Amino acid sequence: MAKGDLASEYGVWLKDIKWRVGSADTVEIDNNPDFDIAPILPGQKLPEMLCSGEIDALFYSRLPEVPTDRTGEFRRLFDDPKAVETDFVAQNGYWPIMHLIAVKSDTMETYPTLATDLMSVFANAERIAGTSLADPN
Numbered sequence: 001m002a003k004g005d006l007a008s009e010y011g012v013w014l015k016d017i018k019w020r021v022g023s024a025d026t027v028e029i030d031n032n033p034d035f036d037i038a039p040i041l042p043g044q045k046l047p048e049m050l051c052s053g054e055i056d057a058l059f060y061s062r063l064p065e066v067p068t069d070r071t072g073e074f075r076r077l078f079d080d081p082k083a084v085e086t087d088f089v090a091q092n093g094y095w096p097i098m099h100l101i102a103v104k105s106d107t108m109e110t111y112p113t114l115a116t117d118l119m120s121v122f123a124n125a126e127r128i129a130g131t132s133l134a135d136p137n
Contacts, residue, residue, distance in 0.1 A: 002059060002096070003059070005088075005096055009088070014035065015034050015035055016035070018036045018038075019035060019036060019038070020037075020038060020039070020049070020055055021038070021039050021040065022039075022040055022044075022045070022046050024039065025040075025057070044065070046058045046060075047060075047064035047065055047066055050064065050066070050074065051066055051067065051070055051073075057077070062129075063076075064100040065085050071135065101118065103115070103118075
Protein backbone atom coordinates (compact mmCIF):
# COMPACT_ATOMS: atom_id res chain seq x y z
CA MET A 1 0.00 0.00 0.00
CA ALA A 2 3.06 2.25 0.17
CA LYS A 3 2.61 3.06 -3.50
CA GLY A 4 -0.92 4.28 -2.84
CA ASP A 5 0.38 6.40 0.03
CA LEU A 6 2.88 8.02 -2.33
CA ALA A 7 -0.01 8.98 -4.57
CA SER A 8 -2.48 10.13 -1.93
CA GLU A 9 -0.06 11.69 0.56
CA TYR A 10 2.68 13.06 -1.72
CA GLY A 11 1.10 13.55 -5.15
CA VAL A 12 3.30 11.03 -6.97
CA TRP A 13 1.48 10.16 -10.20
CA LEU A 14 1.85 6.37 -10.26
CA LYS A 15 1.05 6.09 -13.97
CA ASP A 16 4.20 8.08 -14.76
CA ILE A 17 6.46 5.45 -13.22
CA LYS A 18 7.95 2.47 -15.04
CA TRP A 19 7.38 -0.30 -12.51
CA ARG A 20 9.77 -3.28 -12.59
CA VAL A 21 9.10 -6.28 -10.39
CA GLY A 22 11.51 -8.93 -9.19
CA SER A 23 8.96 -11.71 -8.87
CA ALA A 24 5.50 -12.45 -10.12
CA ASP A 25 2.45 -11.79 -7.98
CA THR A 26 1.23 -14.79 -6.00
CA VAL A 27 -2.11 -14.48 -7.76
CA GLU A 28 -1.89 -13.65 -11.44
CA ILE A 29 -3.76 -10.49 -12.32
CA ASP A 30 -4.30 -8.46 -15.46
CA ASN A 31 -2.53 -5.17 -14.83
CA ASN A 32 -4.23 -1.96 -15.81
CA PRO A 33 -2.85 -1.04 -19.25
CA ASP A 34 -2.38 2.56 -18.05
CA PHE A 35 0.46 1.33 -15.80
CA ASP A 36 3.86 0.23 -17.13
CA ILE A 37 4.49 -2.89 -15.02
CA ALA A 38 6.95 -5.54 -16.19
CA PRO A 39 9.11 -8.25 -14.64
CA ILE A 40 12.87 -7.90 -14.67
CA LEU A 41 14.86 -10.36 -16.74
CA PRO A 42 15.96 -13.71 -15.26
CA GLY A 43 19.20 -13.26 -13.37
CA GLN A 44 18.66 -9.54 -12.77
CA LYS A 45 18.43 -8.24 -9.21
CA LEU A 46 16.74 -4.99 -8.26
CA PRO A 47 19.54 -3.77 -5.93
CA GLU A 48 22.10 -4.33 -8.70
CA MET A 49 19.84 -2.48 -11.13
CA LEU A 50 19.73 0.42 -8.65
CA CYS A 51 23.54 0.46 -8.43
CA SER A 52 23.92 0.41 -12.21
CA GLY A 53 21.37 3.19 -12.72
CA GLU A 54 18.90 0.97 -14.60
CA ILE A 55 16.26 1.95 -12.04
CA ASP A 56 16.02 5.13 -9.99
CA ALA A 57 14.44 3.75 -6.83
CA LEU A 58 12.98 0.59 -5.35
CA PHE A 59 10.42 -0.53 -2.82
CA TYR A 60 11.96 -2.92 -0.30
CA SER A 61 10.85 -3.95 3.16
CA ARG A 62 14.44 -3.70 4.39
CA LEU A 63 17.52 -1.81 3.26
CA PRO A 64 18.77 -3.48 0.07
CA GLU A 65 22.20 -5.00 -0.06
CA VAL A 66 24.52 -2.83 -2.14
CA PRO A 67 28.31 -3.03 -2.37
CA THR A 68 29.88 -1.50 0.74
CA ASP A 69 31.85 1.00 -1.34
CA ARG A 70 28.54 2.32 -2.74
CA THR A 71 26.35 2.52 0.38
CA GLY A 72 26.85 6.28 0.66
CA GLU A 73 25.24 6.74 -2.75
CA PHE A 74 21.82 5.53 -1.61
CA ARG A 75 19.40 6.62 1.08
CA ARG A 76 15.88 6.01 2.27
CA LEU A 77 13.18 8.22 0.78
CA PHE A 78 12.53 9.66 4.26
CA ASP A 79 15.39 10.47 6.62
CA ASP A 80 13.27 9.54 9.63
CA PRO A 81 10.69 6.93 8.50
CA LYS A 82 9.43 6.37 12.03
CA ALA A 83 8.55 10.07 12.38
CA VAL A 84 6.80 10.00 8.98
CA GLU A 85 4.71 7.01 10.09
CA THR A 86 3.89 8.71 13.40
CA ASP A 87 2.78 11.85 11.54
CA PHE A 88 0.65 9.72 9.18
CA VAL A 89 -1.17 8.15 12.15
CA ALA A 90 -1.67 11.55 13.80
CA GLN A 91 -3.10 13.06 10.60
CA ASN A 92 -5.21 10.10 9.42
CA GLY A 93 -6.17 8.31 12.64
CA TYR A 94 -4.96 4.90 11.51
CA TRP A 95 -1.74 3.04 10.81
CA PRO A 96 -0.67 2.81 7.14
CA ILE A 97 -2.13 -0.31 5.54
CA MET A 98 0.61 -2.82 4.76
CA HIS A 99 -1.33 -6.01 4.09
CA LEU A 100 -4.76 -6.86 2.80
CA ILE A 101 -6.90 -9.98 2.62
CA ALA A 102 -9.64 -10.34 0.03
CA VAL A 103 -12.22 -13.11 0.24
CA LYS A 104 -14.65 -14.05 -2.50
CA SER A 105 -18.35 -13.56 -1.71
CA ASP A 106 -19.17 -17.19 -2.43
CA THR A 107 -16.47 -18.28 0.03
CA MET A 108 -18.04 -16.05 2.69
CA GLU A 109 -21.44 -17.56 1.95
CA THR A 110 -20.01 -21.08 2.32
CA TYR A 111 -18.13 -20.17 5.53
CA PRO A 112 -20.19 -17.43 7.24
CA THR A 113 -17.90 -17.20 10.29
CA LEU A 114 -14.74 -16.79 8.19
CA ALA A 115 -14.50 -13.01 8.64
CA THR A 116 -14.69 -13.16 12.43
CA ASP A 117 -12.38 -16.19 12.48
CA LEU A 118 -9.79 -14.28 10.44
CA MET A 119 -10.07 -11.27 12.74
CA SER A 120 -9.48 -13.54 15.75
CA VAL A 121 -6.44 -15.09 14.11
CA PHE A 122 -5.00 -11.66 13.29
CA ALA A 123 -5.72 -10.32 16.78
CA ASN A 124 -3.84 -13.28 18.20
CA ALA A 125 -0.96 -12.77 15.74
CA GLU A 126 -0.81 -9.09 16.70
CA ARG A 127 -0.62 -10.05 20.37
CA ILE A 128 2.18 -12.54 19.69
CA ALA A 129 4.08 -10.07 17.49
CA GLY A 130 3.76 -7.25 20.00
CA THR A 131 7.35 -7.62 21.13
CA SER A 132 8.78 -7.17 17.63
CA LEU A 133 7.04 -3.91 16.72
CA ALA A 134 10.37 -2.05 16.84
CA ASP A 135 11.00 -3.53 13.36
CA PRO A 136 8.15 -2.36 11.06
CA ASN A 137 9.04 -4.99 8.44
